[in-house]
Amino acid sequence: MAGYVPVPWVSPLLYGAVLLSGLYHLAAGLGEGPGLLAWSTVGFVAALVALSAVETAGRRWSLPRWPLLIAQCALTGAVVVLDTSGLSRVLFVLLPFTAYFAFGRTTSLIVGALCLTGLLTGYLLTAPDWYRDTEYVSDLLMLGVGLVLAISMAAVAVGEQRARREVQEYAARVAQLSAANERNRLARDIHDSLGHHLTAISVQLEIASEFGAMDPDAAGRALAEARESVKLALGDVRQSVRALREEVTRPALSSALAGWAREGGSGPRVTVAMTGEEDGYGTPALTTIYRAAQEALTNALRHARASWVSVDLRLTDDSARLTVADDGCGFAPAEATVGFGLTGMRERVHMVSGSVDIDTRPGEGTRLTIVVPRRGGER
Numbered sequence: 001m002a003g004y005v006p007v008p009w010v011s012p013l014l015y016g017a018v019l020l021s022g023l024y025h026l027a028a029g030l031g032e033g034p035g036l037l038a039w040s041t042v043g044f045v046a047a048l049v050a051l052s053a054v055e056t057a058g059r060r061w062s063l064p065r066w067p068l069l070i071a072q073c074a075l076t077g078a079v080v081v082l083d084t085s086g087l088s089r090v091l092f093v094l095l096p097f098t099a100y101f102a103f104g105r106t107t108s109l110i111v112g113a114l115c116l117t118g119l120l121t122g123y124l125l126t127a128p129d130w131y132r133d134t135e136y137v138s139d140l141l142m143l144g145v146g147l148v149l150a151i152s153m154a155a156v157a158v159g160e161q162r163a164r165r166e167v168q169e170y171a172a173r174v175a176q177l178s179a180a181n182e183r184n185r186l187a188r189d190i191h192d193s194l195g196h197h198l199t200a201i202s203v204q205l206e207i208a209s210e211f212g213a214m215d216p217d218a219a220g221r222a223l224a225e226a227r228e229s230v231k232l233a234l235g236d237v238r239q240s241v242r243a244l245r246e247e248v249t250r251p252a253l254s255s256a257l258a259g260w261a262r263e264g265g266s267g268p269r270v271t272v273a274m275t276g277e278e279d280g281y282g283t284p285a286l287t288t289i290y291r292a293a294q295e296a297l298t299n300a301l302r303h304a305r306a307s308w309v310s311v312d313l314r315l316t317d318d319s320a321r322l323t324v325a326d327d328g329c330g331f332a333p334a335e336a337t338v339g340f341g342l343t344g345m346r347e348r349v350h351m352v353s354g355s356v357d358i359d360t361r362p363g364e365g366t367r368l369t370i371v372v373p374r375r376g377g378e379r
Contacts, residue, residue: 304328
């Protein structure tokens with residue numbers, strides 16, 4: 001129950017009402033009290049001020065809760081004893097009210113029962129026939145009703161504070177998850193787009209450096225392909241900026257994949273085959289297919305040492321099947337879970353309810369198969 005705060009205006013309101021009513025009762029001579037200037041009156045006011053100060057200190061500073069509650073009980077008893085009007089008994093309702101916020105419902109009910117018991121004990125000691133007096137019985141019943149209302153009010157206030165705190169915690173978790181999701185998305189985009197083009201540029205520059213003297217034509221073709229990769233990288237950067245500005249454009253797979261085909265020159269031969277229509281596939285699905293093919297081609301260029309790479313995409317009425325195969329060195333299947341590229345690919349595919357299958361062995365090439373449903377919504 002730590003951390004719940006009592007309703008701040010309830011206690012000052014009751015303290016002020018008790019002070020004014022007590023002083024008015026003495027000043028107007030409505031009872032047989034000692035008078036407005038008597039020592040008991042000074043003690044009554046001092047005890048009431050001390051009670052207000054103790055509660056204020058407990059609200060402002062993290063003081064021990066049990067000593068505070070005991071001090072409030074003692075000061076409340078002193079105020080009730082010194083008040084000749086008898087109106088200060090209403091302060092008993094503040095004790096279970098405060099205890100509910102500090103210790104919970106059980107302690108609050110126990111404190112409320114003790115308040116009733118204390119008042120009843122006082123009646124037994126001072127007025128043995130109290131149960132025959134309507135005023136005494138009425139005061140006891142009114143105190144019981146006040147205690148019930150005070151505990152109920154505290155329960156409502158604590159429930160409202162708990163609900164507000166849960167909403168704030170939930171909002172904070174949503175913000176954290178949203179930020180993490182956005183970081184992962186940006187990381188995947190950077191890895192899949194710029195990483196692919198930078199790999200191609202690195203390969204072409206190495207070829208140009210090695211064949212510069214022996215085969216100037218091959219070196220020239222490698223430099224031309226490197227420049228083309230730079231243009232594609234800049235295009236991907238602009239597309240990412242447009243996506244961040246919510247100017248998302250639908251990717252055209254037919255033209256994007258066709259630009260990867262390479263029949264000659266340096267590096268492995270790349271063949272691209274695509275059948276079916278893109279209509280009916282959403283932007284998330286098409287983007288996932290494009291990035292997956294890009295990642296697979298990047299891995300073939302960077303790691304596989306392949307002589308050919310085949311990219312085959314079949315779009316049907318039910319699903320899209322992408323197959324990227326090469327005759328490279330392959331790798332152990334356990335390595336498929338290592339590295340950000342394959343992890344990002346799996347994340348993308350799973351977000352559109354798709355599946356990823358990698359068939360590879362060391363020295364036997366690699367075959368990557370991705371299936372994306374046509375009507376699968378983005379998760």
